[in-house]
Amino acid sequence: QVQLVESGGGLVRPGDSLTLSCTSSEFALDRYHIGWFRRAPGGDPEGISCISRAGNTYYSDSLKDRLTISRDAVKNTVYLHLRNLEPEDTASYHCAKGSEYLVEPFGKSWSRYHRYDQWGQGTQVTVAS
Secondary structure (H helix, E strand, O other): OOOOEEEOOEEEOOOOOEEEEEEOOOOOHHHOOEEEEEEOOOOOOEEEEEEOOOOOEEEOOOOOOOEEEEEEOOOOEEEEEEOOOOHHHOEEEEEEEEOOOOOOOOOOHHHOHHHEEEEOOOEEEEEOO
């Protein structure tokens, strides 16, 4: 049973922006740490952002200038806004719920996929001219 659902992906041009959404009909996202990962074809999952239960935000060093993660508790949605997209950003983007082993202060643990125990099926982002 899929408990996390991503949306908002699509085909965009280099330099465009996109906002991805992650929602759940099963649990309140603001009660958990929620991470965003992406996976390019043939690649490993890459942790790119996380918002903690307390509302603290985390970003990968390589992408921090182009990402903003946020949360709307009323809509039970976590958003990931991506700016100035590049062809290298083409990937499937997934949100995930942090497991009991993901505890603040995170260090870099927020970006480790095995610290999450539930995953959405992903939304595809393709950046091409």
